[in-house]
Amino acid sequence: MSKLEVDAVVFDVLGTLVDEPAGLRAGIRELDLSLDSSRIEQFLSLWQQHIDREQRRILDGVRPYLTSDVLDLEAARLVADAAGVDDPVAVAALALSGRRLPPWRDTVAGLGRLAQRFPLIGLSNASRTALLGLNAHAGLRWHQALSAEDARTYKPDPAVYQLAVTVSGRPPERLLMVAAHAWDLRGAQGFGLRTAYVARPVGDPPTSSDRFDLCADDLADQLDKAHR
Known part of the structure; x- marks a missing residue:
């Protein structure tokens, strides 16, 4: 340099x-231990697409600024809904997987x-x-x-x-x-x-x-x- x-x-x-994907996969796996690899990848894609889309909407002025914490919680709820998990404690834990x-x-x-x-x-x-x-x-x-x-x-x-x-x-x-x-x-x-x-x-x-x-x-x- x-x-x-x-x-x-x-x-x-x-x-x-x-x-980042490895950490999110681990969080999704903990959400439901019965998930196979293909389902985990599907939910990972769902998470990533939500984050990318919402950050773009914020950049475009379509949505007011929200921290990554809020967007991660939204993504976690989407994944949990798709997985059929309605435990708020599990959803909160999944939302924090982006910090691990x-x-x-x-x-x-x-x-x-x-x-x-x-x-x-x-x-x-x-x-x-x-x-x-x-x-x-x-x-x-x-x-x-x-x-x-x-x-x-x-x-x-x-x-x-x-x-x-x-x-x-x-x-x-x-x-x-x-x-x-x-x-x-x-x-x-x-x-x-x-x-x-x-x-x-x-x-x-x-x-x-x-x-x-x-x-x-x-x-x-x-x-x-x-x-x-």
């Missing part, structure tokens, strides 16, 4: 540093190595409370963790990337945004941040027209490239 001349590194969290997400195998070590050289900023669409829980569960290391809740919108709204710029006290071009989602990097790039794509099984890969500053298979590779 020295060759990019950046002063701080900004990380997306969900999908980039933690395996396992880190990818290279996440903790990669953050630890990078934290020795740069300030690290987490920038997530998760609420403040959810971000606290998932950071603690996954053992993520930050110098600052920022939630889109502070901007009362969701990425890729420019207001969310502004949070990182404001906290760092540096211009956008001195920050490197790392994410497994090309849509997120496009948003950061449009705001003037440098960008690094890291491949994950659950990410949104770049298209042929995307031009990011770095691309890597994992965080360790990302670090090696950055410091050569």
